[in-house]
Amino acid sequence: MDVMGRSTERPVKGSKNPHPGEETAAVGSDFLQLDIGEAPPGGRTAWLAERLRSAIADGRLPVGARLPASRVLADELRVTRGVVTEAYRRLAESGQIAGRGRRGTVVVAAPAAPDHRDGGAAEAGPALFGSAPGEGVVDVLRALPCRIDLSPGVPDLAAFPRTAWLRAERAVLAGLTPADFGYGDPRGALALRRAVVGWLARNRGIRTDPDEVVVVAGVAQGLGLLGRLLRRDGIRRIAVEDPGSLGARQQLEYGGHTIVPVPVDEGGLDVGALRACGARAVLLTPAHQFPTGVVLDGERRRELLSWAAEGGVVIEDDYDAEHRYDRPPVPALRSLLPEGVCYAGSVSKLLAPALRVGWLLVPSGRRDALVTAKRYADLGNGILTQLVLAHLMESGELERHLRHVRQRHRRRRDVMLRAIGTQLPGARVHGAAAGLHLTVTFDDVRGGLLDTDVAAAALARGVKVHPLSWHRISPGPPGLVLGYAASAAHEIDEGIAVIGEALRSGG
Template structure:
């Protein structure tokens, strides 16, 4: 018989070689390993997974293939897949569920849209006329690397400790506990907050002085009602200072008066000259410069308060310190003259919406009444779980854990800035969750000044990196700069993000 001229059947040696060469890919997300750059398979796979989560192809709850299975389909080592999964787990987008596999647990919000359905372009966010709501708009835009300030390490949220505390709480509550609670806050949490503040902030208080609120934003809203009743319409704010806090006050109908910040903190002499009846400041870790209000300024400020000025202390980032001793809260020095606000947003997660407000005795009843009419009080279960975490020492253990993680990431960012942004000046490295960097401006723009940090932020966003331009947080002009968060992302993203900023900066200097 002659040799057959039919094509090889499936399973023959020749056919197997041909199909292997054609099938190096996975039906999962239609992944084609041939698209990965040489030496960059892990980053390529991680980016494909992030994109699928961002655009909804992998919704929350979706299960990813086992690493061994996906590695076999892509013809790569298992380490490529496990490292890609690890990167997404560090940013809190996926999590292992034991026998339940690896699932998507968080997804970014969809980008904002124009009326015609076109996505709002990133550069438009950074213009001076677009500051109203700009932070929220930027937050919704998908990106490759997020270096926005103000976000802790959300992947480090103590899920196990929280679930353990929640089970204990549910085992002990009575049916009556599920009714409307005290608008001032659960007594258990108010007692726990008093202990927490005594141990960590040097504040001596009674549980009856604590009002539980939905974060510092609500604390400002409640205080605003009281200040308006007192006839106060002008509130001094730090310059530079938080854009979000300033917008919160302006939404409440106040005129915000800028008071300069230098190496000693808020300029109290300028505060006196401003004529404002109240001041909002972040004395333990000033946002965004990171400076601490020094001893002389504290004494001057407390003297101003004793003369009738209202001090609102936002104890921002007070827990996160690395290279300096603790700084007591202003409230610990003048209990009857300082309205003190704190929260767990930077310690656990902003989504919990739990904070506390301490006011002088004569204002407490009015604050509680305002809280009652605002929302009838915070959710009881979250309050009781948080109280248990505070009382058990779990929250202190979590703080020690995240301090170590944040410090390592801060060090990575400092090295990256030294490498990729030579000549940039770094501010506020001793504590907090962000760094402020400022630049010289060697090239004049069309308006006769140096390059604009809004242009740099837009150029970074075009490269997939989110940052805040420093000018967003200024009222009066100053040197260009950026505010860079380092707590939320893994080390490799921090380095890649700063490198992209360096590319954007060089392109601006070259006029590209």
């Protein structure tokens, strides 16, 4: 069967179906030597899903391997077909298996081996969370194996539109000439710049021109390039939101800038505090602030644009702007003051970070310098990915994908909200209206427990989260930043339960 429940596979070679009247000491299967007698009462689905996940991780089911039809495996194990189809569904949601039509259900990705993940995490936790976050700490955490990953900033990677991407790639390749494989415009492929113009007009209210768009390798590279331009202009102090993205802050610090924290409250960035700090540039996420999820309110937006009109430089990271669930998205700041705002966007949260495609719009006086900086950085992004993305944007496939993942993300957000209500009583939830994560804060943590202690205890139990203090500069209430978009519902439930256990046990 494929993940939709259609029976299309043949039984794995060597499998057998017990006769109805045959008596056996244990009901099992030749496939992976599964013995249903090992499953706990009421937990057959979770048991089967974990056995399959372990087999994928340790190589017994390598990428490309075909699973038995759900009816065949259910007959062998003497369970209802629903047990098998639900186990398959869980692995499909977490991106390890996928339906392949007549080929059936096959393994498409392997997680870390379960025998090593919790032990390594237990050893790494105290060192990772025991001090102020150092350079590259997010990458270190990302690389650690774990059982459940609730890190923020990752979309539903299992939902990547592989079929649409392959179809677009074939169409693009069919139309390319040999000359198209040479060095291109450092600003990016004209087809993508045109497509970005349409995308921003439809989704962010920004009216621009292809000549104003510079394609970059994600917002991270965009910040690095903008940092060079600001240093050239004598600007070395940049204000940032507090709390705000640790990764963005470290990107600017690596470029030689001094970071100036500006507090964030229910209305977003405190523009009065921005004026008082004396910084000439500010980086912010006004549409969906990371990590609190607040939206920069109308009065603050007017104050900020007034500050920009007086000569301040606004860097708008349009983080998670498309992923709104309970209200329509607010217009981008760039749409209101094109000559005062440097705008950065990407497809990392919409499609996948691995594509490394984003775009920058800057005021006209900085545009030539930006193109020069991009040219000397890498001569421009890879052409094929740009053209495929342009095809998806122009054909409407990207908007269809957005509608699809928005529904999936919203369901997972709701699962996390319910789990937090059950497992983390007293926690305050922030940012539920949009995005790919929730932030929770705790007014009273048992024994004065730090959020880094909770994160370390969760990691020791195989669950990754970000402590809120990683994203703070000034002191504040302890909390956690919890991503939900990339995890299946049962993983979210289990992960939040682990966090609750860590809180109740004092770490």
